[in-house]
Amino acid sequence: MNTDITNVQELTCSDLFLNKLRQSTADSHKKLESLPVSRSITSPQITKSDYTFYLSLMGDVVNDMETHIFPLLKPLLPDIDERRKTSWIVDDLSVLEYRKNPYSPVFKNPAVSVPFALGMMYVVEGSVLGGRFILQNIQASLGFNEEGARYFTGYGNKTGSYWKKFLKAFADYAIINNAEEEMVAGANFAFEQIYKHLNQAANEN
Numbered sequence: 001m002n003t004d005i006t007n008v009q010e011l012t013c014s015d016l017f018l019n020k021l022r023q024s025t026a027d028s029h030k031k032l033e034s035l036p037v038s039r040s041i042t043s044p045q046i047t048k049s050d051y052t053f054y055l056s057l058m059g060d061v062v063n064d065m066e067t068h069i070f071p072l073l074k075p076l077l078p079d080i081d082e083r084r085k086t087s088w089i090v091d092d093l094s095v096l097e098y099r100k101n102p103y104s105p106v107f108k109n110p111a112v113s114v115p116f117a118l119g120m121m122y123v124v125e126g127s128v129l130g131g132r133f134i135l136q137n138i139q140a141s142l143g144f145n146e147e148g149a150r151y152f153t154g155y156g157n158k159t160g161s162y163w164k165k166f167l168k169a170f171a172d173y174a175i176i177n178n179a180e181e182e183m184v185a186g187a188n189f190a191f192e193q194i195y196k197h198l199n200q201a202a203n204e205n
Helices: 002-033 036-040 048-073 086-095 114-142 156-176 180-204
Strands: none
Touching (some): 002 036, 002 156, 002 180, 036 180, 048 086, 048 114, 048 180, 114 156, 114 180, 156 180
């Protein structure tokens, strides 16, 4: 019976932490989504040019994550190599007849801790869920399915289970290591750096 009570308490701690994380990152998240380049991807008026531009910028984001952050997290996330997305973007850009080279840095703070890196990973993995909604717009407006929209297809019908699996490892680490604040900071950092990257590129375009 004591074990059952402990499990309930741990679940409650996980839920409280995840709720706090969402609240603490809400402003940064909304700020990123308010950018014209972010809104363009959900607009029924999206053009191939808009789509190509957005994918190119997200290529920088995911490539930087996979190059500098994934190695830190591999011991904690055994399936992390299945979560690589750069090749998906390369495939989509190829369909759009665009070659991405070279990649630009996004997260200009490579010396991060494991909990800070997990917070950053939360943002990138969470975007896969939103990608399912965006996929519907890409299909309806541009006519792309998995060929041409591989990135937004994400993990397909496994998207929900992949997210739950990540969240469990994420929340467990936070509670066991008392790392909530640093993980929240990492998530906000990721949102802010992605915002700066997209905003700067849009202003230069």
